[in-house]
Amino acid sequence: AQSVSQHNHHVILSEAASLELGCNYSYGGTVNLFWYVQYPGQHLQLLLKYFSGDPLVKGIKGFEAEFIKSKFSFNLRKPSVQWSDTAEYFCAVTLNAGNNRKLIWGLGTSLAVNP
């Protein structure tokens, strides 16, 4: 069955450190890729997405992600984190097949940034 793996479940960083959160999926066909973020007490919101085109995508708040098809990966990066980036980060995919809209989720990564 198709699945999404996030390698880091809990990450603790100091402000200004660089961030990379791993995401891999298992599916042989074409996928659409998403990173969602949930700040404490808030709802899930889209950070960035990749559907096609340039595999390096930029999102809100200085985040970017790179789709590497050969590695089935869509890792999230930020060069310098801030305390306000403390949140839960979720990688998710939809399968590019017909009208498929079901999001398949990773377990999430809890990021704590110390001031």
Add this chain to the structure above:
Amino acid sequence: EPEVTQTPSHQVTQMGQEVILRCVPISNHLYFYWYRQILGQKVEFLVSFYNNEISEKSEIFDDQFSVERPDGSNFTLKIRSTKLEDSAMYFCASSPGRVVPETQYFGPGTRLLVL
């Protein structure tokens, strides 16, 4: 900016009771979704809804579950006879419904506890 809203934010119920979780999708969106996250587990797709009928449902979405759009604004998830294992955070989402793929916008969730 329009948001998806959900009520109640928390619900406690006794096993065997019926619960109705309510969602107000973004007003011009046509596709609606329910997902759930059991504590410590991945977010799981339950059902998608379009044009007043279920578009897709997961294996989880058995006869105990039903969805309805009772009026022009609300979208509800009913669990007929709750079980302990239904305890989870339930997320509603909506999307414009005009293209595939597209972004889904999430509500803040309803935390359901079945005792």
